[in-house]
Amino acid sequence: MTHLPDTPNDPADSPRDDAAAEASIDKLSSDPTHPLHRRLKSFVRRAGRTTDGQARAFAELGPVFLLPYTEQTIDLTTVFGRTAPTVLEIGFGMGEATASIAALMPDTNFLCCEVHEPGVGALLKRIGEQQLTNIRICAHDAVEVLDHMLQPDSLDGVHVFFPDPWHKKRHNKRRLLQSPFVAKLASHLRPGGYLHCATDWQPYAEQILEVLAHEPLLRNTATDAEGYAPKPAYRPLTKFENRGIKLGHGVWDVVFERKAATKQRPPLVLRKATAADAALIADIHTRSRATTYRGMLSDAYLDSEMAAESRALWQSRAEELATNAGNVLIAERGGQPMAFVRVLAPDATGGAYLDNLHAMPDQKGSGAGTALLVAAGQWAKARGATYLHLRVLDANVASIGFYESRGWQLTDRIEDIMGGQEVTARIYALRLDA
């Protein structure tokens, strides 16, 4: 940080910089094979004076607002005493922005981590002064808090405002926002949750943008070509930031959000129907026709007679299903039946009759019908068919559109009886040898 309390966290700028000790710490920390190797921290604990007011706040408000670090998962509803969206803030410094945002968003919980003790006292003092109830402070390394106390998919947002920039090249590895930690942060966000970082150090802004852009769980919310976001209204301009801006320094906000969960769709599977599928096929047949023919055939027929008719029809075909050579197929996805087709073997003219092609009402347009149509054509062609033909009610505009868009040609119109009603049916044909 270039502003809060003038970057005492960065050993590079510290008057107490002990080059030898620092070099040895760097050596231990960066060599994972060294027996004393430990994770590089994004902070160094610095001494700082706790004021009387802060000490009072610790004593009076600490018991309510300080959350002790534990290696066990916490329940956020219990911690805050309510169920509400929760934002994690990492490194709140003296808590100026934290308190301002918490006051602005009383319906959000803020779990705030900071290792600098006077900063913790300062925020406790603000909590008292502003009578805030939606903040809990964990005075511990946020990396460990995330690792042990928080569950994946549990956060609605993460704020990292002006993280220590660790200016010197050899200290860059101490920066908080690096790929493995960002991956961890992303996995702790709910889908749609956001990660908001702000910095006044341009090389760190560039690094943050790059690291976040490479995290597969995240997507940038910025529409600006450079990738930086406009400052969200909730983040206040702190006095340090204002001072920097007056001196002509830049500030970069980076706001990414966790992508919506995308479930891999199970593949569409076609299988030969068996005798055990008679009732299932009758069900698809009934439901499909009840939807398709509504308004074309009488409700009495569609709502009662037709179901019994379909059941009887498919029971009578039990033998055909038992010896099914592939002419009755069922389409399924993830074990869920979607549609079925029945095609007959070709006659002497080379025509194979497509007797049924029906989909569950909620599966129309799912691709199952097209896949079954192709499979039926292949099955018939393998048996010498040169064309498929079928009947469709003249009034069935949706199905007519389906077949015509797939190259079927109208060849005839016939009068027929269906559901006890006189109907006009169209005959369509599809050439298989084209």
Ligand SMILES: C[S@@+](CC[C@H](N)C(=O)[O-])C[C@H]1O[C@@H](n2cnc3c(N)ncnc32)[C@H](O)[C@@H]1O
């Ligand atoms: C540069 S200051 C910025 C403070 C504040 N966000 C602001 O904008 O004024 C960064 C703060 O992050 C804290 N910090 C760094 N790494 C941390 C960690 N892993 N867990 C908790 N706090 C951390 C430091 O103690 C320091 O107070």
